Amino acid sequence: MSEQKEVIKVEHLTIGYGESVLLKDISFSVMKGEIFAILGGSGSGKSTIIKHLTGLHKPINGKIFINGIDIVTADDFKLATLRKSFGILYQSGALFSSLTIEENIALPLLEYTTFPKETINSIAKIKLNTVGLGGYEKFMPYELSGGMKKRAALARALALNPEILFFDEPSAGLDPINSAKLDNLILKINNETGVTIVIVTHELESLFSVADRVIIVDKKCQCILDEGEPQSLKGNSKNEWVRNFLNRKYLG
């Protein structure tokens, strides 16, 4: 990364649901243009971190800055403006089931731009081609397979040329080939557009193939176990558990 600009900065964040705390006092930052991964076992609160970064949940404690704006205290209007620069891909794709694929992609464009309908349609077409789904414009979400749904949702996330892309377990429920395809797509998008990507995962393969940097969160210590480049952590993490996790070793 040539320019080390912090896009996301998290300070002493404590998150959880109600009274049960998931992660305590965590801090990290995401640089512009990098692919940043959040790794952890099931139930460790990785997806919850994304919900906080996108302002869907309010943290118990701590601060989250995105492009210098504190989203914890930001009002709805500021948050909505900021969110226009987000793209997000959920585990299930979360396409709007009552709209066709094309309309799904067109929805944010119709909302935030004043492009005529033809332009919007062609943007939708281009985005669908980017993710390899050209020709599926008129399909309904339920007519697509799981992998295609995710790619269509990615096309929707890309519609407004976001600055930050969030991925919530992109490879969940995909076979190895489709998940590798999605990884390549993530790399391609990052190369072509320089978008900052935050990716939540527990898949080691996709972690090693896409992530520039990773934090590993854990349920038991409710903290970040280690932080760094995945390959170097695999060999020299201070934390034994992290080394074993990254090397797929089970402590019998």
Place this chain on the structure above:
Amino acid sequence: MVQENKTNYSPNGIAIKQESDILTLSGFDVNDLDEASFRDNFNYFKELLKAKKVKNLIIDIKNLGPGLKYNLSFIDACVSFCNAKCVKVQIINSSHDIDLLLKELDFIKTHTEVRVRHKTQKSPSALVSIGEGAIKFFNDIKSFLGFTGEITSAMIYSVLHPRKIQWKETLYYMEKTGADAVPIVFAVCFLTGAIIAYQGVVQMGRFGLSIFTSDLLGLAMTKELGALMTSMVCIGRAGSAFAAEIGTMQVSEEVDAMETMGLTTSRFLVVPKIIGLACVMPLLTIIADIAGILGGSISAVLKGGLSFPEFFSRTISAITFANVMEGVSKSIIFAILIAGIGCLRGYQADRDAKGVGRAATSSVVSGIFMIVVADGLLTLVFN
């Protein structure tokens, strides 16, 4: 009483020993169970537990190594079985390594938690229940008010920017909640009218006033029952469908996706439903009025000895335009309530299949309640 004191050694060296109401398992250190001996031992254990009045189980895991996996799962199975039967379990002679392993497997934690819950879940004091209920009630009101405000602002925005309304969706809901509901609304109100007219003819006929049935029926249908019966049908058809739809969208994270895209969900999900239902319910109410009067006329003619022309001319002269409008304007308010409550319950749904079911149920229950209350208030206002 003769004290029972018996030790049974299974082939694999697990000792099952019973002293009055205490059962002790030990000898897990020798070697691992295999599939067959696991089954035999477990069956024997279950029989003992069923036949004898065992109240305590002590598991001695001295020298139990982490490699003895079948032994571990045997212990797990025994502990689960005891928890189900409310037998107290105690694990003794555990080493540090094993403790760690058991914790890793969530073994001790869950099982002790289960046991604690058996004890404490008995009965929270009445004061606590009342307090919790009150907090829940106020939270409910708070979220209701917040939601009302959000919808109002979304509606105002939509009125000021009509091009931003999802017309396609609105038309879809008009068709689903309006056109598709005509047969059931007609049938329900036809029968309601027939029943009321029948009662009117029988009761008033005793005083020779059966002709006034037409006044009763015409006024009752147009002012009250047309709107009320239509609301009941729409709560069942539309309100629950709205709750289930938004609830399912919560489960599939579609609502989250909309919010992170910066789209106001109330404008996309709630406004089309409210506008759709508020447009079709007045029309349904008029259909209901007509159906009720038609149904009533059949009763009046067959039972009361009136003629059709007599009945209809009397009804028409009894109803004024204002009466019809009273029912129709009520129905618009009911429509907003029904759609709003359906959507609110959908938003509040827990994110699983049961949550969606509960949301649909609760939308119907609170919908009926709200409609009846609103009807009472509106009747006071109109008269």
